[in-house]
Amino acid sequence: MQITSPEGVTQKSESISLPAKRKSASAPAFDVRTHLYRVTGVDLTSIEGIEENTALKVVSEIGTDMSRWPTVKHFCSWLGLSPGNKISGGKVLSSKTKRIPNRAASALRMAALTLVSSKSALGAYYRRMRSKLGAPKAITATAHKLARLIYSMLKNGSEYVDRGQDYYEEQYRDRVIKNMRKRAEDMGYKLVEIETAAPS
Numbered sequence: 001m002q003i004t005s006p007e008g009v010t011q012k013s014e015s016i017s018l019p020a021k022r023k024s025a026s027a028p029a030f031d032v033r034t035h036l037y038r039v040t041g042v043d044l045t046s047i048e049g050i051e052e053n054t055a056l057k058v059v060s061e062i063g064t065d066m067s068r069w070p071t072v073k074h075f076c077s078w079l080g081l082s083p084g085n086k087i088s089g090g091k092v093l094s095s096k097t098k099r100i101p102n103r104a105a106s107a108l109r110m111a112a113l114t115l116v117s118s119k120s121a122l123g124a125y126y127r128r129m130r131s132k133l134g135a136p137k138a139i140t141a142t143a144h145k146l147a148r149l150i151y152s153m154l155k156n157g158s159e160y161v162d163r164g165q166d167y168y169e170e171q172y173r174d175r176v177i178k179n180m181r182k183r184a185e186d187m188g189y190k191l192v193e194i195e196t197a198a199p200s
Contacts, residue, residue, distance in 0.1 A: 032056050040064050042153045046160045047146065048120040049111040058150060061104035066155040075151045079105040081144040105143065108150075112142035120162045122146070 032052040036059060037043050044055040062075075069075035076082040080102050115123040116130075125145060129138035149160055177191075184191040 040154055041157050042159065044150060044153065046162075047149055047153075048118055048122045048162055049115045049142075049146065050150075051111070051114075054107045054111045057107040058104045061102070061107075064154060066151060069151070072148050072151045076144055076147050078102075079108070079147055081105055081108070081140060081147050105147075108143035108146045109139050111146055112139045115142060122162070 032055070033043070033045055036045075036052075036055055040059060044050050044058070045052055050058075066075070069078060073082065112126060115126040117123065118126075122142065122145065126138055126142040129141045132138075133141065152158060153160060181191045
């Protein structure tokens with residue numbers, strides 16, 4: 001049995017068969033996906049939005065030795081995808097992402113942009129971030145999530161399993177309700193769910 005984390009990463013089985021994926025017009029003539037799998041031990045193209053060219057660009061920039069970055073936060077900061085925190089007097093003045101020229105980060109931003117119509121959990125995440133923050137910040141936030149998945153896969157030799165947009169929306173709803181209940185309790189109130197009658 002496989003155990004999958006909330007981010008959609010599960011432990012890799014001993015063998016893996018790579019199902020065929022549609023190649024883009026700009027894809028190299030050689031089998032990039034198979035060669036990358038031999039080098040990294042994981043199939044990065046299983047992540048929605050990560051095509052062969054994107055995976056090739058990212059791996060060529062970061063390599064396969066993830067021990068260079070002690071944690072995923074260090075990795076995302078190196079890519080320039082982590083929010084900055086300008087704090088003065090305990091007040092956050094700015095959380096704008098630092099502008100760092102990085103080809104791997106640029107590739108991940110382009111990958112994030114392709115998720116606009118995706119029915120995957122990552123697609124649902126991008127659309128929610130876009131409605132909340134606007135397109136530019138949503139692209140960076142989604143690229144940050146893609147970077148975290150890539151780090152986990154390369155560091156732990158794990159697989160990515162997409163749960164779909166319905167799963168993401170359900171998880172998001174549960175988080176919202178949990179936060180609302182906590183805020184209500186902090187103010188001395190109790191949140192009560194109203195049961196709606198089934199349509200006749």
